[in-house]
Amino acid sequence: MDKALKGLHLRHGQQAWGHGLGRSNPDSLPDGAPTDHFGRLQSDDALNHARSIVDAIAAALA
Secondary structure (H helix, E strand, O other): HHHHHHHHHHOOOOOOOOOOOOOOOOOEEEEEEEEHHHOHHHHHHHHHHHHHHHHHHHHHHO
């Protein structure tokens, strides 16, 4: 998703540095594995949101 967001910024002549979503990185959790913090419902919900965002960016770039 970060790459799609960077692509949208670049398309609009904007600079895109670093990672847009720190929470997408498992290293951002204070302790334990992601499965210690999130269940199947949260994971499915996050994937659906990410797909929606990538689809919206793809439509904006088309």
